[in-house]
Amino acid sequence: MDRRDIADLLVFQAIVEAGSFTRAASVMGRAQSGLSQTISALEARLGVPLLARSTRSVRPTEAGRRLLDRITPSLRQIESGLLELQDSRDQPSGTLRLTVMEYPARAILVPALSEFLASHPGVRVDIHVSDRFVDIVQGGFDAGIRFGAHLEKDMVAVPLGPDVSAAIVAAPAYFRRKGRPVRLEDLAAHGCINFRTASHGDVYRWMFRDGARTVDVPVEGAVIVNDAPVMIEAALAGLGLAYIFEPHVAGHLASGRLETCLETFCPVWSGYHLYYPSRHQKSAALAALVEHLRYRRHA
The missing domain is CATH 1.10.10.10 (Winged helix-like DNA-binding domain superfamily/Winged helix DNA-binding domain)
Structure with a gap:
């Protein structure tokens, strides 16, 4: 034909x-x-x-x-x-495939879905949880949620929350036993819970702000993990100091089960963002999700 x-x-x-x-x-x-x-x-x-x-x-x-x-x-x-097709362009519908890090999946996305799906009954959400970096185009995803600093320049990035601070935490019993470090050099005398990254498999070097400089400090310890919730449990068990993003342990800090140290050296990072390719036109479903999750600083 x-x-x-x-x-x-x-x-x-x-x-x-x-x-x-x-x-x-x-x-x-x-x-x-x-x-x-x-x-x-x-x-x-x-x-x-x-x-x-x-x-x-x-x-x-x-x-x-x-x-x-x-x-x-x-x-x-x-x-x-x-x-x-014209109706679907204007009315949110269809399946949204999202790749999301474990913490924002639990703390940001899932709590927001009940209201979003009730408002848009024609939408389904397929969530792929992974802390490993994923190419959303190659993986067939509509969007992802990651830290803003980790995103490619050709992505449209929508903030989902404020900037986040790193925190060095340990159980009160650990501080009673080993003392509380007050200088970066003091870390050499402490047991630190190291974290193996999902993307590259290497051990993360702890990064700090020392005046106008950013420095990374290799630390030693008897425990290495590749999962943030397990690292938090290890800190709660008194196994050492953990380098974690403060929102991940806010509840434990509020309850006193964990305490912080070296606060003045901890850097602040760009918070979680929902991102999607700038060269792709948003579907109505994705546009609706973006507006539902968007962080409004002065709300």
Whole structure:
């Protein structure tokens, strides 16, 4: 089939339904001469006349009537599909595939979903939880949630919360046993719970703010983990100092089960962001989720 055929068949159908080139041109918003040329070209490609023309009206030939009977159901389906596509563009619907780090999945995304899904019953959310960096385009995801500092420059990034501070934490029993470090050099005398990153598999070097400088400090300890919740449990068990983002342990700090140290050296990082490719047009469902989750600093 010639790629022009479907468009030309729609013109043919419109002319038959209107009963004249003039009325069809008015309905379609096109020039009458253009419609006439379209039909002539279609008839030439098919090798048969499709319309019998008079000065006042047109009617399908026998071949045109048989063709119209065969194509009308399919053309209706195409028209219906296009209308559904236009509706879905304007009305949030369909499945959103998201890649999300473990903490914001629990603390930000899931708590917000009840209200969001109630407001948009046509939307489904497929959540892939991973702290490993994921290429959202290659992975077939609509969007992701990560720290703002970790995002590629060609991504649109929408803040989901304030900036976050790092924190060095330990159980009160650990501080009673080992003392509380007050300088970065003091870390050498402490057992530290190291963290192996998901993306590269290397042990994270603790980063600090020392005046105007940013310094990274290698630390030693008997425990290495690759999971933040397990690292928190290790700190609660008194196994050593842990380097963690403060929101992850806010509840334990409030209850006194964990305490902080070296506060003046802990850096502040760009918080969690929802991100998606700048070169892709947002679906209505993604646009709705962005607005639902967007952090409003002065709300």
